[in-house]
């Protein structure tokens with residue numbers, strides 16, 4: 001029988017009314033008291049800082065316009081252990097008493113006692129920024145090949161790929177040669193991400209789960225490590241293929257921004273210069289499109305208007 005336990009959230013000072021900011025897909029959130037003390041829910045400090053670089057979550061507002069809520073966590077035990085398997089975050093509007101189920105957070109580690117005993121953690125500075133880049137590009141296959149050629153032979157980086165191996169259909173993560181890379185992007189593999197780095201890295205440090213269908217990598221490995229990530233393109237219907245490049249030249253160490261190496265700073269600057277020289281930046285400072293792909297994007301955008 002799965003046991004449930006509900007806990008009404010309050011701070012050490014007894015505050016029970018909070019402004020609520022949640023990043024629901026990632027199971028993290030921030031509670032702010034009336035005297036502007038901030039608390040992160042559960043065990044999310046590193047994750048929180050990573051996620052807010054892309055945008056600070058909005059305050060929850062009730063339909064009645066009130067911004068303050070009582071917060072309750074409903075803990076569900078895992079089958080046949082004392083550990084918690086799921087935590088449901090609920091809010092009650094302090095004005096109209098409307099109850100909402102906000103998000104469910106799955107917990108897969110052990111022990112979990114701390115999550116029950118200390119469900120929220122004081123956070124002195126919830127808004128810390130570090131130097132972070134997200135570049136987007138509409139590219140043709142040839143643009144992608146030029147980019148990869150520069151990564152291999154211009155910047156001389158090590159290239160790793162996380163991909164679906166055909167025909168076994170298993171997820172692989174391995175260091176790849178230029179020839180293999182071209183094969184992956186053009187022939188019969190589906191890839192998830194490419195990773196570029198000056199050093200060699202221990203695959204084992206980056207792998208989260210290794211199972212029958214291959215490996216899953218940890219989230220956001222490019223944030224802490226000196227890695228540039230290129231994601232498999234997103235198909236934007238009618239607009240073409242949109243690629244994302246991510247890297248950051250700082251990382252957070254217990255909430256403090258620290259610089260990555262000078263070498264990594266230099267490499268990412270060189271990459272930026274090369275992108276600016278070879279692509280079109282009409283869509284914005286962080287957008288580097290191929291000429292043809294950009295024209296296709298514009299044609300589609302003008303036809304939609």
Ligand SMILES: [Zn+2]
Pocket residue numbers: 062063064065066093094095096097098
């Ligand atoms: Zn309300």
